[in-house]
Amino acid sequence: MTHRPGRAQRSASDLASLLGRIDGRGYGAYRELLGEWNLGEFLLAVDHVQADPFASPSRMRVRVPMPLAGFPRSLFLGSVRRMALEDFLARVFRARVRQEHRRKLGSGKSGLISIDAGGQEVLERAACRVEEEFVEARISVGLPAAGRSVLGREARTLLLEILPSVVRGSLFYRSLDSDLVSRFVKTVEDAEALRQALPMRGLVAFVADGSVLPRRSGVDDRPLPVPPARPFVSPPELRVTMETPNRGPVTGMGIPEGVTLIVGGGFHGKSTLLRALERGVYNHIPGDGREYVVTRATAVKIRAEDGRRVEKVDISPFISSLPTGQDTREFSTDNASGSTSQAANIIEALEVGVEVLLIDEDTSATNFMVRDRKMQLLVSKEQEPITPFVDRVRELYEKLGVSTVLVMGGVGDYFAVADTVIMMDSFQPKVVTDQAKAIAAAGEARSEEAREPLLPPTPRAPVPSSVDPFRRGKVKIQARGVGTLVFGEEVVDLSAVEQLVDASQTRAIGEALYYALRRGYLDGELTLAEILKAVYADIGEGGVEVISRMSEEHPGELALPRPQEVAAALNRLRSLAMRQRK
């Protein structure tokens, strides 16, 4: 914590008497709280005081010196364990608040204490920091008021009784269940180790035996209880054993690099498996069911997204000679079709680095995925602008090293191009590659439609003036849930960016874009990939909070998004202008 010169650290009794003194005064009197308080077991830093009881709550930090917090170093040794412990402590803090404090203490947000803790995924977030010397939680507190006047007594209860009790119950190691903490940290570390090991094993994903993939509902991401959920059992042909640092050997299904098809009847669990792979870029909390389902970190879900904006993307590998005569090597539109949006989504993923494309027939444009033999006979190649994905998927792997995992229950034309075919049968995978290949060989082949060879995408540089976080002279960056980013004058629809999982990631995306502008990375010269590299190098040094624009030490509610999702948001800005760098 910074020491504000000339101001001695004030004590708990100073705080109590201040709150007594300002009782009944106008809400602005709370500004006297700004600065640091030594409350004995911890330091309280009041970084920002809300303007009134209805405004967003005041920002505070509580910092417990490590000798008091007492966490064994082994729990935060190394960046993975530290991140896991920080994520865990934010959850415990939130749970403690819920347990100990349910009352509202006045008008508006009076009496509220909150921390930005996560859901099923474990993310690097700004809510909690664990250092050698201390543990710090960054929280929001609604300072109590009646109407607009200070409720000093309630504030005293809140800051000098409830808050200390929450802090003692969450940031002190001795209050925690040591087995729970250790299990959390070790689970995350094991998942991370599994993911790191994928490339060496030639795998794009791993699904441990016993994993529970289905969720309770479309709006409840917790696991479906077993039963009715059927735990995952790997097929013998793809069964691999992976080593983990804590759990030892873990056995499950390894999905090899190349082109993998997931087939099977409707309602047999194909999409559920793919969704688990999408989320496998993240680590999960113990009990999630997907703790040991891991996918290469750069994997991107690709889908059709008609209506989206596209700015100067070279979609010519998939779409050329449009009836409008538009040049698809520099394709822009305010209203993409199903197929053009899906093509743009692929090229944009390639542009910022992707090792695996994840595609589900449920959310794909049929004409983008395939043109079957009958259609080829009726509509000639000359009349069809689209080179279907089926004619590019092998090239993607062989030339660019990009694997694909594709759910396809409706069309057999992919048998010919697949390396591995997995059939989901009553939620259990079976390997049916040989049968599929035999069927492909027996039937009459469709003709291959790719003409020009597939090349890596042309890099693009975003134009700084087209990325504007200001609205009426003020920075406006806000997340409305996970799927909507308010950025300056724009409301960016991210609902089709399916690997975003947390509204604090959405917020962080907005902050990352503004940070890239402020730091001069987004300068009109650097390409999108270069900009992201620079931003993430800084985050690697200083944590996700480096992108925060807050002048105070409280960085706000931020969780780390992947570069892929930052790019996705930028690419969906309606105002975006790009220059291709040929």
Ligand code: ADP
């Ligand atoms: P598909 O894509 O093959 O049509 P889904 O993946 O959408 O099938 O799954 C159909 C339903 O079955 C969903 O409601 C899903 O939650 C449920 N489900 C998926 N996997 C399992 C499983 N392992 N055990 C029990 N239910 C499952």
Ligand code: MG
């Ligand atoms: Mg499905």
